[in-house]
Amino acid sequence: MKAQALHGHLDALLLAVLEQGELHGYAVIEALRARSAGQLDLPTGTIYPALRRLERAGHVASSWSTVNGRERRTYRLTDSGRASLAGERAGWREFSATVGRFLDPAGPPATPA
Amino acid sequence: MKAQALHGHLDALLLAVLEQGELHGYAVIEALRARSAGQLDLPTGTIYPALRRLERAGHVASSWSTVNGRERRTYRLTDSGRASLAGERAGWREFSATVGRFLDPAGPPATPA
């Protein structure tokens, strides 16, 4: 999968995985890899800054804990994050329908408003 | 539609509209607007540089003509562009299936390879 294709949709993916329960950063990476059947294998340099961005935006909150001597920062969705995810989902549907109209062979030429 | 969502998919869209026949830049903008029912209203500062990029990459070729005293640079797909479009289509299907698995409610948890 081409890497830069994700542009602008990563935040939505992160919110979506956190919707099912709180996770720490490393676990987010594994969740993405598992739920995408290996398609999404994102480096830590992508995930950690993105989670910090979401936290600055108020869409997730984090707390530290120590498990087996390893420091973990666990993230959970906030109400704001849940609302944002709903918007991202709507945006995704609109976006994929629009682009699909050009790129999917079965797409009709235009759906009248 | 969020603007930056297009990131990485614009080239594919341009190749797709040119697949149906050669067009000049301004007409490409109108074709995108028409076929997307107004969802894609892209500024010239986006389209013109993108077409030049595609030409540098060898995916389109251009020629000048004068119509009603207006200079037009008309673009057409090359064989390389047609091949690239096929790849972009495959990439789009993979990408939209993967992201859709997280963002579309009907998506199954994972499709085993």
Next chain:
DNA sequence: CCTTCATACGTAGCAACGCTACTTGTCAGC
């Protein structure tokens, strides 16, 4: 005649975003 709008092309500079490469540290297994 003059202004405005649609047509038509283009560039410069900016901001967003994800990636590469690197660093730090613990624990398990050889």
Next chain:
DNA sequence: GCTGACAAGTAGCGTTGCTACGTATGAAGG
């Protein structure tokens, strides 16, 4: 002692689309 999985992070870069301009013609309206 060393390697590899686990766990977190930052600095700097490259790509890409957008905003804001600039130029020019033809048609329409006053």
